[in-house]
Amino acid sequence: MKRIALVGQPNAGKSTLFNALVGYRAVASNFPGTTVELLRGKALVGGRPVEIVDLPGTYSLLAGDRAEQLARDFLTSGEVDVVVNVLDASLLSRSLELTLELAELGFPLVVCLNMLDEAKHKGIEIDGERLSALLGVPVVGTVAARGVGLKRLLSAILDARPARPRRYSADVERAISRVEEVSGPLAEASGLPPRYVAIRLLAGDSSPEGLAEPDLSPEIEAAREELRRARGEDPALVLSAERHASAVRLFEEVAKVGHARVGWRERADDVLMHPLLAYPILAAVLFGLFWLVFRVGGTLEGLLLPPLEGLSDWLGAALGGGLVAQLLVGAFQGLWAGVAIVLPYLVPFLFLLALLEDVGYLPRVGYLLDALMHRMGLHGKSVIPFLLGYGCSVPAVLATRILENDRDRLVTAGLAVMVPCAGRAIVVFGLVGRYVGPGWALFLYVLNLAVIALAGWVLKRVFPGTGPGLILEIPPYRLPALRTLLGKVWLRLKDFVVVAWPLLVGTSAAFALIEALGWAGMLNSGVRFLTWPLGIPAPAGVPLVFGILRKELSLVMLTQAFGTADLSLALSQGQMLVFAGFVLFYMPCLATLAALGRELGWKRTALVLLLTTGVALLVGLFLRSLALLV
Amino acid sequence: MNLCFEELPLASLPPGKAGQVARVQGGRGVALRLARLGIRPGAVVRLVNSGPFAGPLLVEVEGLRVALGRGVARRIFVRPLP
Ligand SMILES: Nc1nc2c(ncn2[C@@H]2O[C@H](COP(=O)(O)OP(=O)(O)O)[C@@H](O)[C@H]2O)c(=O)[nH]1
Numbered sequence: 001m002k003r004i005a006l007v008g009q010p011n012a013g014k015s016t017l018f019n020a021l022v023g024y025r026a027v028a029s030n031f032p033g034t035t036v037e038l039l040r041g042k043a044l045v046g047g048r049p050v051e052i053v054d055l056p057g058t059y060s061l062l063a064g065d066r067a068e069q070l071a072r073d074f075l076t077s078g079e080v081d082v083v084v085n086v087l088d089a090s091l092l093s094r095s096l097e098l099t100l101e102l103a104e105l106g107f108p109l110v111v112c113l114n115m116l117d118e119a120k121h122k123g124i125e126i127d128g129e130r131l132s133a134l135l136g137v138p139v140v141g142t143v144a145a146r147g148v149g150l151k152r153l154l155s156a157i158l159d160a161r162p163a164r165p166r167r168y169s170a171d172v173e174r175a176i177s178r179v180e181e182v183s184g185p186l187a188e189a190s191g192l193p194p195r196y197v198a199i200r201l202l203a204g205d206s207s208p209e210g211l212a213e214p215d216l217s218p219e220i221e222a223a224r225e226e227l228r229r230a231r232g233e234d235p236a237l238v239l240s241a242e243r244h245a246s247a248v249r250l251f252e253e254v255a256k257v258g259h260a261r262v263g264w265r266e267r268a269d270d271v272l273m274h275p276l277l278a279y280p281i282l283a284a285v286l287f288g289l290f291w292l293v294f295r296v297g298g299t300l301e302g303l304l305l306p307p308l309e310g311l312s313d314w315l316g317a318a319l320g321g322g323l324v325a326q327l328l329v330g331a332f333q334g335l336w337a338g339v340a341i342v343l344p345y346l347v348p349f350l351f352l353l354a355l356l357e358d359v360g361y362l363p364r365v366g367y368l369l370d371a372l373m374h375r376m377g378l379h380g381k382s383v384i385p386f387l388l389g390y391g392c393s394v395p396a397v398l399a400t401r402i403l404e405n406d407r408d409r410l411v412t413a414g415l416a417v418m419v420p421c422a423g424r425a426i427v428v429f430g431l432v433g434r435y436v437g438p439g440w441a442l443f444l445y446v447l448n449l450a451v452i453a454l455a456g457w458v459l460k461r462v463f464p465g466t467g468p469g470l471i472l473e474i475p476p477y478r479l480p481a482l483r484t485l486l487g488k489v490w491l492r493l494k495d496f497v498v499v500a501w502p503l504l505v506g507t508s509a510a511f512a513l514i515e516a517l518g519w520a521g522m523l524n525s526g527v528r529f530l531t532w533p534l535g536i537p538a539p540a541g542v543p544l545v546f547g548i549l550r551k552e553l554s555l556v557m558l559t560q561a562f563g564t565a566d567l568s569l570a571l572s573q574g575q576m577l578v579f580a581g582f583v584l585f586y587m588p589c590l591a592t593l594a595a596l597g598r599e600l601g602w603k604r605t606a607l608v609l610l611l612t613t614g615v616a617l618l619v620g621l622f623l624r625s626l627a628l629l630v
Numbered sequence: 631m632n633l634c635f636e637e638l639p640l641a642s643l644p645p646g647k648a649g650q651v652a653r654v655q656g657g658r659g660v661a662l663r664l665a666r667l668g669i670r671p672g673a674v675v676r677l678v679n680s681g682p683f684a685g686p687l688l689v690e691v692e693g694l695r696v697a698l699g700r701g702v703a704r705r706i707f708v709r710p711l712p
């Protein structure tokens with residue numbers, strides 16, 4: 001089967017295009033760096049099935065952050081047959097720089113001019129045929145968000161051809177030939193075009209995989225040095241500047257720039273990024289988000305819970321008291337817990353987060369909080385993993401790939417897993433919000449932020465050194481399509497429905513079994529070393545253990561552990577606060593641990609584990625003493 | 631005014647004003663990352679606004695907005711355009 005790679009700069013609309021081509025099976029969002037994994041799907045091209053792979057957004061093939069390396073390594077691995085280069089037509093000049101780089105790689109290429117509507121809005125008119133003639137590859141215009149041009153794009157893939165490579169200035173060409181003379185064997189071994197390999201070596205990229213040995217022979221160094229002396233700049237910058245100039249010339253040949261329209265989207269930043277107004281607005285947005293989630297969730301839960309509880313009681317009575325009956329009732333409890341406790345909060349939260357993402361507010365939050373993040377030795381880009389963390393820690397950990405250095409990645413990942421994900425939000429809302437009061441739920445969130453900030457401040461001292469600082473593209477605001485939003489909510493919900501829900505049912509049943517066999521006591525005394533200092537009754541131990549599988553299980557299993565749906569009969573308000581506070585911080589769930597292990601390595605994951613659990617104990621003790629005082 | 635020929639750090643541009651990038655100081659890593667977003671010698675950069683609390687700068691270059699931390703912005707020198 002042919003493999004087709006989508007390559008483009010961040011925010012060109014690649015994920016949207018991918019989703020439209022293969023059906024909604026991937027997540028798209030309006031900020032740089034969302035696609036940090038390879039997403040694969042299938043589509044039909046000329047009646048034949050092909051595999052389509054969505055690569056992380058890349059500004060340039062000269063690898064920058066981890067996500068870009070991933071994209072480039074995949075391209076040079078020899079697994080790709082055709083490249084579809086997705087361009088943001090409203091930023092055509094800049095986007096063409098990547099196209100010129102791709103031309104050097106020699107793949108059969110199709111250029112997809114996406115966001116044609118945006119280009120029009122900006123008054124840019126593009127002559128696609130002329131561009132196609134100049135590059136020597138098919139050029140197709142699309143509006144991915146509205147599904148315009150997709151059929152033409154798919155059929156253009158059949159006509160994909162290697163693009164005509166552009167020439168550099170004479171002195172650069174001389175340097176390239178000089179390198180090429182010695183890099184021939186390397187190129188042959190890697191199967192990459194000799195000219196591409198030479199250019200890459202000239203740029204000083206000595207770590208090309210497949211070019212196994214960083215064999216910077218003296219001849220290559222000499223060529224680099226000569227170019228550096230002649231131009232007064234690093235060869236990589238010279239090459240990039242030349243490509244830029246080429247792209248500008250190409251742009252001027254194919255595009256006419258007329259009058260841009262100025263609408264709300266251009267003016268919105270005057271208010272939303274205003275040095276003074278921005279912060280109250282940011283606070284209001286975040287507060288509004290949680291308030292809405294709580295209101296909607298609380299209302300739905302109130303509607304759903306009583307009938308389901310009644311049903312469960314009835315089932316218990318009808319089945320009698322045998323072991324099988326207990327198992328069945330346990331499984332049923334897991335089932336309804338999913339419906340009544342998890343969905344009411346999860347669905348509104350995911351929807352609102354998707355809305356903020358797609359409108360384009362998230363990178364702005366990064367901008368606004370950059371100064372704050374510096375206190376933790378991080379910079380504004382780290383805000384993005386943090387915010388994603390409010391949905392789920394796994395994408396948060398993956399999103400650390402957009403950071404430039406290892407230290408930032410470790411610190412950000414360590415802190416981001418302490419951000420309460422939707423699962424932990426369920427514990428906070430369902431326990432503290434419901435029984436102690438919404439004010440206390442909010443208090444836990446504020447406390448969480450304070451603790452993360454404090455931990456960041458400490459980590460800054462343990463791992464000194466700051467990265468190069470914030471360089472973040474701020475995309476224009478966009479009006480998201482409802483269909484895209486719902487698609488995204490569904491994608492994230494699917495993970496809950498297919499993974500967590502069965503787990504919920506399974507563990508509920510398993511727990512019923514443990515109870516029936518009288519093993520719960522053993523498990524509970526096993527974790528007494530945690531529950532005792534926190535002043536939590538022993539039966540709450542098992543829910544804490546199961547919370548490692550999925551955080552929301554902690555709440556669901558509490559109701560089972562105490563045999564009542566009304567937890568106020570079993571726990572004091574203070575104990576609820578301590579329990580929820582501990583759950584907020586203690587060790588990340590299994591899925592997150594796996595992601596951490598992959599991204600940071602197991603030693604560093606162990607470090608994160610120690611850190612979070614230590615912090616959780618401290619927070620628990622703090623809340624316990626607070627509860628005694630209040 | 632011969633001020634126009636003088637090089638200023640980017641952050642010293644008055645908000646709303648544009649300048650032409652004269653040079654980018656520092657290692658090739660930062661220079662390359664900036665170049666990829668269009669911030670390179672010769673480019674025209676407009677300072678949209680600068681965040682409070684020594685926050686980052688918001689600049690516009692080739693129709694694209696970019697947030698730059700203070701540490702990064704300090705390395706960029708521009709010649710103010712009228
Ligand atoms: N106006 C417009 N918006 C689009 C188009 N294609 C995608 N978008 C939006 O642009 C944003 C970024 O798209 P995304 O697919 O996440 O970009 P990626 O970073 O390249 O994957 C999203 O909010 C999309 O809804 C288009 O053709 N026109």
